[in-house]
Amino acid sequence: MAGTHRRRRKPPVPYHHGDLRRALLVEAARTIRAEGIEAVTLRAVGARLGVSRTALYRHFADKSALLAAVAREGFQRFRQDLIEAWTDAGGGRAGFTAMGRAYVHFALANSSHYRVMFGDFRDLSTRDPELAADASAAFQVLVDALITLQSDSLIRPDETGQLARFIWATVHGIAMLAIDGQLGPDPSVAGALTQLAIERLHTGIALARNEASPQTAE
Amino acid sequence: MAGTHRRRRKPPVPYHHGDLRRALLVEAARTIRAEGIEAVTLRAVGARLGVSRTALYRHFADKSALLAAVAREGFQRFRQDLIEAWTDAGGGRAGFTAMGRAYVHFALANSSHYRVMFGDFRDLSTRDPELAADASAAFQVLVDALITLQSDSLIRPDETGQLARFIWATVHGIAMLAIDGQLGPDPSVAGALTQLAIERLHTGIALARNEASPQTAE
DNA sequence: GCGATGATGTTGACAATGTCAACACCTGCG
DNA sequence: CGCAGGTGTTGACATTGTCAACATCATCGC
Numbered sequence: 001m002a003g004t005h006r007r008r009r010k011p012p013v014p015y016h017h018g019d020l021r022r023a024l025l026v027e028a029a030r031t032i033r034a035e036g037i038e039a040v041t042l043r044a045v046g047a048r049l050g051v052s053r054t055a056l057y058r059h060f061a062d063k064s065a066l067l068a069a070v071a072r073e074g075f076q077r078f079r080q081d082l083i084e085a086w087t088d089a090g091g092g093r094a095g096f097t098a099m100g101r102a103y104v105h106f107a108l109a110n111s112s113h114y115r116v117m118f119g120d121f122r123d124l125s126t127r128d129p130e131l132a133a134d135a136s137a138a139f140q141v142l143v144d145a146l147i148t149l150q151s152d153s154l155i156r157p158d159e160t161g162q163l164a165r166f167i168w169a170t171v172h173g174i175a176m177l178a179i180d181g182q183l184g185p186d187p188s189v190a191g192a193l194t195q196l197a198i199e200r201l202h203t204g205i206a207l208a209r210n211e212a213s214p215q216t217a218e
Numbered sequence: 219m220a221g222t223h224r225r226r227r228k229p230p231v232p233y234h235h236g237d238l239r240r241a242l243l244v245e246a247a248r249t250i251r252a253e254g255i256e257a258v259t260l261r262a263v264g265a266r267l268g269v270s271r272t273a274l275y276r277h278f279a280d281k282s283a284l285l286a287a288v289a290r291e292g293f294q295r296f297r298q299d300l301i302e303a304w305t306d307a308g309g310g311r312a313g314f315t316a317m318g319r320a321y322v323h324f325a326l327a328n329s330s331h332y333r334v335m336f337g338d339f340r341d342l343s344t345r346d347p348e349l350a351a352d353a354s355a356a357f358q359v360l361v362d363a364l365i366t367l368q369s370d371s372l373i374r375p376d377e378t379g380q381l382a383r384f385i386w387a388t389v390h391g392i393a394m395l396a397i398d399g400q401l402g403p404d405p406s407v408a409g410a411l412t413q414l415a416i417e418r419l420h421t422g423i424a425l426a427r428n429e430a431s432p433q434t435a436e
Numbered sequence: 437g438c439g440a441t442g443a444t445g446t447t448g449a450c451a452a453t454g455t456c457a458a459c460a461c462c463t464g465c466g
Numbered sequence: 467c468g469c470a471g472g473t474g475t476t477g478a479c480a481t482t483g484t485c486a487a488c489a490t491c492a493t494c495g496c
């Protein structure tokens with residue numbers, strides 16, 4: 001054989017490790033999922049990769065930059081899940097319901113990850129502007145869905161951004177309460193609550209049957 | 219004079235400091251408000267009271283027990299604010315609106331404190347059962363209000379607990395998003411959002427004008 | 437080919453923090 | 467007065483994030 005002439009002419013493959021940045025990202029995400037956020041220490045993550053602490057500093061500014069990158073990756077997956085739910089249900093009211101369910105499902109299935117994404121967002125996003133962009137892109141999925149629903153005269157023509165924030169706040173609230181253990185020990189409560197919330201939410205923003213175009217109704 | 223015969227026959231007044239437990243509680247709450255939760259260190263709090271770190275261990279099991287006590291005090295004030303809002307508005311739909319506003323107002327005016335109350339609730343409440351009781355008492359204010367509204371046939375006769383959790387999740391979600399900086403830099407957004415949310419929320423849970431008793435309406 | 441060069445990773449050290457063990461003090465009771 | 471126990475202090479330790487100095491290695495200009 002040609003012996004140990006590993007990796008010739010491959011610019012995208014960095015020097016020593018291969019792709020330590022990616023590996024750090026994956027390992028951090030894995031640890032968050034498996035053992036929670038407090039288990040993510042530079043020493044532990046480094047050790048798991050056969051690399052010493054501070055190796056991270058060649059790829060991230062500091063620990064919070066790593067967490068911001070993890071959060072970014074989370075927002076990207078999150079966005080995909082939401083798009084998929086809306087699309088698979090064929091939009092409309094069914095799509096609205098599916099997206100709401102998908103939201104809470106993602107949050108509970110990735111609770112620690114979700115906490116990183118929404119925990120100290122202000123700190124992280126100021127240091128990593130791209131995080132804000134990814135978060136915004138995920139939010140935009142909801143806005144786009146509402147625009148479609150408004151175009152089809154299925155929901156009120158209120159300012160779409162505020163309407164989106166309202167719905168977002170509700171599912172986010174359910175997710176946070178469930179994650180933080182404030183909904184009690186029974187996990188089925190969260191599911192039933194999500195179902196009820198989506199129904200009542202829809203009623204709240206639906207166009208009343210008899211009013212054609214409720215301007216500033218109040 | 220009788221000289222320095224300080225504090226004779228006063229069992230509730232402890233030995234050296236006077237009431238270090240209370241002082242620790244107050245100082246921790248003050249620090250949280252003024253400098254945020256991460257500024258609450260045993261050394262800093264102790265120094266501010268002219269007492270050394272570890273003095274806390276004679277009054278609390280550990281740091282998280284102190285934070286749990288701070289959270290308890292927060293839930294008690296929170297409960298009072300909600301009761302006051304509901305009562306001052308005279309109940310009814312106006313009371314519902316006032317309570318929603320008071321909720322978000324408390325959360326934003328005491329954002330760091332609020333985060334302690336709702337942050338790692340699962341950990342804190344398992345170590346301090348009374349915290350769970352205080353949190354439950356605050357939640358009960360909302361439940362009681364909804365029961366009244368249901369009695370007056372102003373809102374749907376859905377299961378009150380779930381209805382309460384739904385509303386709770388929405389205002390909690392608004393509060394968390396605002397606190398975490400996810401609603402953008404403009405603070406007026408949160409206020410307008412709260413207003414819209416309360417209106418749409420009410421529409422969502424109101425009894426439809428023409429349906430007398432919508433059983434399991436769907 | 438080969439040496440400079442910059443990217444990548446390591447070791448040593450440091451300050452901050454929560455916590456425990458051992459000790460010191462102080463108050464009230466018998 | 468003396469003891470017992472509640473209250474506070476000091477010393478020490480492990481853990482953590484971070485920086486400075488050093489080591490290594492791949493690549494590029496000659």
